[in-house]
Amino acid sequence: MNGMQKVLVVDSGERAPDSALSAELAGMGYASVTTPFEATDDVLALIPSPAAVVLQMPRHANWSERKRFLELASRLRKTLAGSRTPVIVTGGERGTATILQAELHTRAKAALEH
Numbered sequence: 001m002n003g004m005q006k007v008l009v010v011d012s013g014e015r016a017p018d019s020a021l022s023a024e025l026a027g028m029g030y031a032s033v034t035t036p037f038e039a040t041d042d043v044l045a046l047i048p049s050p051a052a053v054v055l056q057m058p059r060h061a062n063w064s065e066r067k068r069f070l071e072l073a074s075r076l077r078k079t080l081a082g083s084r085t086p087v088i089v090t091g092g093e094r095g096t097a098t099i100l101q102a103e104l105h106t107r108a109k110a111a112l113e114h
Contacts, residue, residue, distance in 0.1 A: 004030060005030050005050075007054060008043060008050045008054070010069075011035075012065065022034065030051060037068070037069070037072070049085070052085060053080065053085060057090065
């Protein structure tokens with residue numbers, strides 16, 4: 001598993017089995033590390049170059065929680081811009097795997113072109 005590219009998944013800490021991304025990511029050939037919002041920076045320090053960072057907002061997040069996730073996304077996009085690491089925000093809805101595949105495929109293609 002150490003040889004697999006890793007995707008960091010940040011959530012609220014409340015994980016519903018039907019919204020877990022780990023199985024979908026594994027099916028796409030990625031290892032995933034899921035962490036609660038508050039531990040994001042600590043976990044990023046342990047994963048120096050993730051393939052992507054996915055911020056998975058709860059399906060029924062209130063405005064305050066959504067704002068918190070969007071502010072983190074903005075900060076991470078600035079911080080990770082140099083490494084071209086995509087920061088993807090999802091609302092826990094179905095179709096997240098499609099978004100991930102598109103983003104990760106684009107990143108892999110760009111890396112091959114350079």
